[in-house]
Amino acid sequence: MYPLEKVITAYRQTHKCDFYQLQLIMDTYVLIVGTVEFVSKLSARVFDRFNDNINACYDWDEVLPEIQKQQPSILIIQANHKNNFNLCRKIKEQSQKNWLYCIFVEDQFEGNDQCLPLDITAEALGNGADAYMAMTSGASGSTYEAENRLLLAQIQVGLRQTRQFRDLIQSNIVLSTIAVTDSLTQIKNRCALKSELPEQIINARLCDQPLSVIMLDVDHFKSVNDNHGHLVGDRTLQILVARLRNQLRVQDGFFRYGGEEFVIILPNTEAASARDIAERLRRLVDKQSFIVQPKERLHITISIGVSTLDLTDDEQGTSLVKRADQNLLKAKAAGRNQVIPESQS
Structure with missing residues (x-):
C-alpha cells in the first residue's frame, strides 16, 4: 500500500481542475486499485480535495489483505487490467456481511468501437461490479468535465447505498440489543436467557x-x-442488580x-462453588x-435456588432452570x- 500524497502533488503542479463538493466522502474510505x-x-480528475480519505493499491495481490484489514466504502478498479474480474469476484465473496460498492473505470477508451464499453459493462456487472464507466483517452474540455460529473455521480450513488446499508446494520444491532435487554435494570432479559443458555x-x-445456574x-x-x-x-x-453484578x-x-426474579x-462452576457464590450474594x-x-x-433479602448441569439435562436448559426454580x-x-x-x- 502506498499513500497518494506524492502522485497527487505531482499532478497538482500541472493540472488545475474544478471539483464538486462531495461532503459525503469526508467520512468515507475509498480504495483505488x-x-x-x-x-x-x-x-487528479476527482479526488484532489479528498486525498486524506483515499488509499491506493498498485499490487493486485495486496488488495484482499488490505480490505480484510479495513474495508472501504468505495472500491475503484482499473477495468483494463487482466486480473480485474477475478479480483472483483473474490472481494464480493468476502464482503457479504460488510457491503462494498465496486466501480470499474476504463481510462484508455479510444472511442472507435462503440460496442466495446457495452461488452465490458456487461462483463463487469456479471462479475460483481456495481458500476462501469469508460473515460476517453486524452479527453479535454466539455468531454473531460462530463466524464468527471459521471464518475462523481457514480461515487455518490455508491456512498448513499453504502451509508444506507451501514445505517441498517447499526439499526439492527440497536434493535437486537433492545430486544434482549431489560429496560429497567439494563441486564439481559428472559429472551436472551433462552438464547444463551443452550x-x-x-x-x-x-x-x-461444569455449568451451574442460580435463580x-x-x-x-x-x-x-x-x-x-x-x-x-x-x-x-x-440497586440490587448493580450490587450483584x-x-x-x-x-x-x-x-x-421476570418481575423480581x-x-x-x-460457566465452569461446579455445584459446591455455585453454592458458595450464591451464599456470598445472599449475605x-x-x-x-x-x-x-x-x-x-x-x-x-433474597432467596436462592441452585442447580448444576448433569447428563440428563436437555440442551435447551429447561430442566436445569426448572431445578433451580x-x-x-x-x-x-x-x-x-x-x-x-x-x-x-
Whole structure:
C-alpha cells in the first residue's frame, strides 16, 4: 500500500481542475486499485480535495489483505487490467456481511468501437461490479468535465447505498440489543436467557466443564411496591442488580427472568462453588440496607435456588432452570433469605 500524497502533488503542479463538493466522502474510505498512472489520473480528475480519505493499491495481490484489514466504502478498479474480474469476484465473496460498492473505470477508451464499453459493462456487472464507466483517452474540455460529473455521480450513488446499508446494520444491532435487554435494570432479559443458555450447555459439554445456574427472588417484594410505591420498587431492583453484578465474573451471565426474579449462569462452576457464590450474594444483600431515596433505607433479602448441569439435562436448559426454580421455591418455603443448593434438592 502506498499513500497518494506524492502522485497527487505531482499532478497538482500541472493540472488545475474544478471539483464538486462531495461532503459525503469526508467520512468515507475509498480504495483505488490500478497502476500508478491510473491512480494518478483518477486522483487528479476527482479526488484532489479528498486525498486524506483515499488509499491506493498498485499490487493486485495486496488488495484482499488490505480490505480484510479495513474495508472501504468505495472500491475503484482499473477495468483494463487482466486480473480485474477475478479480483472483483473474490472481494464480493468476502464482503457479504460488510457491503462494498465496486466501480470499474476504463481510462484508455479510444472511442472507435462503440460496442466495446457495452461488452465490458456487461462483463463487469456479471462479475460483481456495481458500476462501469469508460473515460476517453486524452479527453479535454466539455468531454473531460462530463466524464468527471459521471464518475462523481457514480461515487455518490455508491456512498448513499453504502451509508444506507451501514445505517441498517447499526439499526439492527440497536434493535437486537433492545430486544434482549431489560429496560429497567439494563441486564439481559428472559429472551436472551433462552438464547444463551443452550449455547452455554453445548460449550460445557464439548469442553467437559461444569455449568451451574442460580435463580434468585426478592423476598416479600410485593410489600415494597404496596408500602413504598412502584418507583421505589423499581429503584430497589436497580440497586440490587448493580450490587450483584459487581460480584460476578466477566464470563457469568446475569438475566432478569421476570418481575423480581433473576437468573445467573455460572460457566465452569461446579455445584459446591455455585453454592458458595450464591451464599456470598445472599449475605451481601442481607447485610447492607438499600438507600432508595435520600432519607429512606430498605432492608431486603433474597432467596436462592441452585442447580448444576448433569447428563440428563436437555440442551435447551429447561430442566436445569426448572431445578433451580424448584430449589428457589424450597428456600422460600423454608423461611426465605437462604440458599438451597443442588445437593439438597
